[in-house]
Amino acid sequence: MKKLLLNRANLVFIIDLLLIFFMPTSQDIDAPWAFVVVLILAETLFLVQYGRSGKKSAVDVAFIAFLFLGLWEALKKLGLMHPVLVPPPENVFNVFVTQRELILQGIGSSLLLLLYGVGIALILGVVFGLLVGWIPRLREAVMPIANVISPIPPLVYTPYVVAVMPTFKLASIFVIFSAVFWPTFQQMVGRVSSMDQKIIQSAKVMNVSTPTMLFKVILPYCLPGIITGLSGSMRAAFLCLTGAELLGASSGLGFFVKKFSDYADYTKVITGIIVMGIVVTVIEISIKVLEKKCIKWKYN
Amino acid sequence: MSKIEIRHLSFGYEENKNHTPILKDINLSIEEGEFICILGPSGCGKSTLLSLLEGLNVSSEGGIYIDGNEIKGPGTDRAVVFQHYSLFPWLSAKKNIIFGIKQGNKKYSKAQRDELADEYLKNVGLEEAGDKYPAQLSGGMQQRVAIARALAMEADILLMDEPFGAIDPKLRQELQELFSRLSKEKGKTVVFVTHDIDEAILLADRIVVMEPGRIRAEIPVTIPNPRKRDELAGTEEFQKLHRKLISLFYERVAQEIGNEEVVL
Numbered sequence: 197m198k199k200l201l202l203n204r205a206n207l208v209f210i211i212d213l214l215l216i217f218f219m220p221t222s223q224d225i226d227a228p229w230a231f232v233v234v235l236i237l238a239e240t241l242f243l244v245q246y247g248r249s250g251k252k253s254a255v256d257v258a259f260i261a262f263l264f265l266g267l268w269e270a271l272k273k274l275g276l277m278h279p280v281l282v283p284p285p286e287n288v289f290n291v292f293v294t295q296r297e298l299i300l301q302g303i304g305s306s307l308l309l310l311l312y313g314v315g316i317a318l319i320l321g322v323v324f325g326l327l328v329g330w331i332p333r334l335r336e337a338v339m340p341i342a343n344v345i346s347p348i349p350p351l352v353y354t355p356y357v358v359a360v361m362p363t364f365k366l367a368s369i370f371v372i373f374s375a376v377f378w379p380t381f382q383q384m385v386g387r388v389s390s391m392d393q394k395i396i397q398s399a400k401v402m403n404v405s406t407p408t409m410l411f412k413v414i415l416p417y418c419l420p421g422i423i424t425g426l427s428g429s430m431r432a433a434f435l436c437l438t439g440a441e442l443l444g445a446s447s448g449l450g451f452f453v454k455k456f457s458d459y460a461d462y463t464k465v466i467t468g469i470i471v472m473g474i475v476v477t478v479i480e481i482s483i484k485v486l487e488k489k490c491i492k493w494k495y496n
Numbered sequence: 497m498s499k500i501e502i503r504h505l506s507f508g509y510e511e512n513k514n515h516t517p518i519l520k521d522i523n524l525s526i527e528e529g530e531f532i533c534i535l536g537p538s539g540c541g542k543s544t545l546l547s548l549l550e551g552l553n554v555s556s557e558g559g560i561y562i563d564g565n566e567i568k569g570p571g572t573d574r575a576v577v578f579q580h581y582s583l584f585p586w587l588s589a590k591k592n593i594i595f596g597i598k599q600g601n602k603k604y605s606k607a608q609r610d611e612l613a614d615e616y617l618k619n620v621g622l623e624e625a626g627d628k629y630p631a632q633l634s635g636g637m638q639q640r641v642a643i644a645r646a647l648a649m650e651a652d653i654l655l656m657d658e659p660f661g662a663i664d665p666k667l668r669q670e671l672q673e674l675f676s677r678l679s680k681e682k683g684k685t686v687v688f689v690t691h692d693i694d695e696a697i698l699l700a701d702r703i704v705v706m707e708p709g710r711i712r713a714e715i716p717v718t719i720p721n722p723r724k725r726d727e728l729a730g731t732e733e734f735q736k737l738h739r740k741l742i743s744l745f746y747e748r749v750a751q752e753i754g755n756e757e758v759v760l
């Protein structure tokens with residue numbers, strides 16, 4: 197208990213609160229409540245994590261985060277930061293409240309596009325990967341072509357796709373699709389053709405049909421790899437999506453950032469960037485949870 | 497007609513076609529319900545012969561006939577246990593067995609499959625371990641599940657390639673006795689590869705001794721079943737068989753001692 201409360205992280209947390217409420221300033225700063233709520237949420241998260249794991253690293257992470265926020269607050273209040281480019285933290289977190297509808301809508305619209313693009317790419321990538329990996333003739337025919345197309349970074353042709361596609365939604369889905377499909381497909385082909393021959397043999401001698409071999413033997417064997425690869429794919433997909441949104445969307449997180457940076461409203465721009473960080477983190481944590489759930493057999 | 501007929505079977509792997517074939521003109525008849533041990537030094541082609549029986553390899557010369565039909569590939573009339581346990585790691589022990597039941601000849605309802613799987617688990621003494629994943633089981637337990645899975649396919653013929661080779665001696669003896677009893681009970685025709693002379697004597701109705709590429713001798717074992725390893729070791733009959741098998745090996749070695757290859 198003592199260890200939980202008496203540490204650097206909590207010390208800085210208290211100092212942060214003192215700075216917020218008692219440090220005088222000549223700067224024009226919004227009400228501090230949103231910022232305080234964020235600090236308290238972060239503190240709660242820290243206490244839960246540290247209480248459960250007892251890892252020193254939890255203290256370090258929280259310490260650095262609180263230190264950063266405290267420095268930001270103090271330097272801003274002292275008037276040492278650029279008045280337009282670096283807004284006070286109170287204002288940045290306040291945008292969560294004032295713009296909540298636009299933010300939620302943005303998250304929703306971005307996630308939906310992501311879901312479509314990644315979903316289709318995963319399904320097709322895995323199924324084609326299975327087939328091409330399993331049938332040698334198909335592999336020899338398809339792989340040389342795939343090896344040419346796949347290394348082209350989708351960000352490069354994003355502007356073109358946005359211009360060519362009838363709607364922006366289709367364009368982003370296509371771009372996300374290509375960002376996820378090729379790596380998924382290629383990794384899948386690799387996994388299938390380098391699969392443990394003992395497993396293949398023991399399936400073969402049980403006289404399995406080709407669909408059973410592909411979907412009941414090879415697919416579950418490769419599943420851990422697919423899910424592990426998912427977090428990289430999601431990152432790439434998110435990158436492409438926000439990239440596309442910067443170009444021509446009318447909603448979404450990339451759009452949010454783009455819109456306000458056009459007005460030089462950097463407070464909201466920073467809020468948008470923080471939201472993206474949170475969304476990506478939540479996605480990655482969900483994948484980790486999925487990984488633990490789906491592949492129990494690997495973790496025992 | 498015999499259950500399994502191997503006629504004028506020759507085989508060489510494609511990778512080294514221009515070299516001498518691995519198997520040369522093998523002939524062997526195996527009766528229904530018979531337990532055959534194939535005994536021979538490392539590299540003499542035992543696994544290759546078994547892979548042809550499994551249907552994983554197909555020979556260009558001669559053929560193998562089961563109930564008069566030539567083998568063209570894997571089939572549900574044969575079940576296989578490898579030395580590597582080869583269970584599916586993503587399925588629990590019981591689900592592995594259910595997979596075997598589904599691949600078998602007969603169609604069962606879900607409830608029946610469940611019941612059968614429990615029964616096979618019990619057969620191999622693992623009724624408690626049904627929900628465990630292979631990685632949670634010891635090698636011996638995994639091999640018992642693999643045996644249960646092979647039995648669950650309800651094939652007439654069991655093909656075993658040194659199934660107990662990687663298991664420690666004490667457990668091996670247990671598994672040998674268990675497997676001997678189960679295969680007799682269920683009337684299986686068994687082809688069992690080993691390079692352990694004692695194991696062959698313990699299990700076989702007939703021992704087929706191989707030397708590289710061909711069959712050297714076929715030796716019937718008339719010791720009555722069930723055989724217990726501890727009781728067996730002292731008997732006259734066992735000693736005689738053992739000496740005979742040893743001499744079959746050493747003759748071979750003596751012939752080759754001038755060459756670079758020394759086997760056993």
Ligand SMILES: Nc1ncnc2c1ncn2[C@@H]1O[C@H](COP(=O)(O)OP(=O)(O)OP(=O)(O)O)[C@@H](O)[C@H]1O
Pocket residue numbers: 509511512518536537538539540541542543544545691
């Ligand atoms: N897939 C393969 N491709 C080419 N050659 C092979 C292959 N498998 C086995 N061989 C060769 O065939 C010969 C017989 O091998 P096989 O595995 O049948 O022997 P074995 O009697 O089972 O030996 P062991 O007791 O060591 O298992 C060996 O010379 C081996 O190198």
Ligand SMILES: [Mg+2]
Pocket residue numbers: 542543544657
């Ligand atoms: Mg072998």
